[in-house]
Amino acid sequence: MSEYVASPTTWAADQVKLYEESGGKEGTELRGLPVVIVTHNGRHSGHIRKTPLMRVKVDDSYVLVASLGGAPRNPVWYYNLIADPDVTVQDGEQVIEMRTRLVEDGDERARLWAASVAAYPDYDAYQERTERVIPLFFAEPR
Numbered sequence: 001m002s003e004y005v006a007s008p009t010t011w012a013a014d015q016v017k018l019y020e021e022s023g024g025k026e027g028t029e030l031r032g033l034p035v036v037i038v039t040h041n042g043r044h045s046g047h048i049r050k051t052p053l054m055r056v057k058v059d060d061s062y063v064l065v066a067s068l069g070g071a072p073r074n075p076v077w078y079y080n081l082i083a084d085p086d087v088t089v090q091d092g093e094q095v096i097e098m099r100t101r102l103v104e105d106g107d108e109r110a111r112l113w114a115a116s117v118a119a120y121p122d123y124d125a126y127q128e129r130t131e132r133v134i135p136l137f138f139a140e141p142r
Contacts, residue, residue, distance in 0.1 A: 005047040015052040024093040030054070033120060037090040038064060038139075043083035051077045054120040055091060056112075062089055063112045064100060064137040065120075070129030081137055089139055098139040112136050 006013040018027030019037050028034060034055035042049050056063035064087075066078040081087065085100045103109045113136065117123045127134050 002041065002046050002048045005042070005045070005049065007049070007051070012052055016050045019052070019090065020050075024090055024095075028092055034091075036062065038077070039088040039090070040077060040080045041084045041086075043080050049077065049080060051075075054116075056116045056119040057091070058112065058115050058138075060141060062091075062098070062139040063116050063119075064139055065116050065123060066135040066137070067123055067126045070126030070134075072130055072132065074132070074135060078135055085137075086142065087139060097142045099142050100137040100139045103136045103138050108138075109136060112138060 006016065015027050015030065015035070016037055019035075030052065035052045036055045038051045038053055040049050040051070041047070053064055056065060064081070066074050068075040081100050082102065087098050087100055089096050089098050103112055113123075116136065123134070
């Protein structure tokens, strides 16, 4: 079994720690909006990684938005999901095994982007800040 290595970003590591230590009863919001914890495998290290993301739920699935606040590059976890699409999503007390897929264009992407912006309106501003198209992953139960 791989070892969990906390994020080098202090706020993210602290959010994950609070979320998990409370069994999903605390640390479930960021900026007043709900978050989930996505557990994935590091593509180079093989270590277990955990990333807090804004909660974008569509039916029994989730949209994982690789915004990195509108930075010019994708977040590291994006590359991890490309290499290994199997993740665990913790939404409050519920933990769900999921498989992700990148949604690159078309009506599905437009629908998922609209759901993402409805859940977290800052995503529109993040998209305006960057020349890259912010990637969306659709996570469905395995």
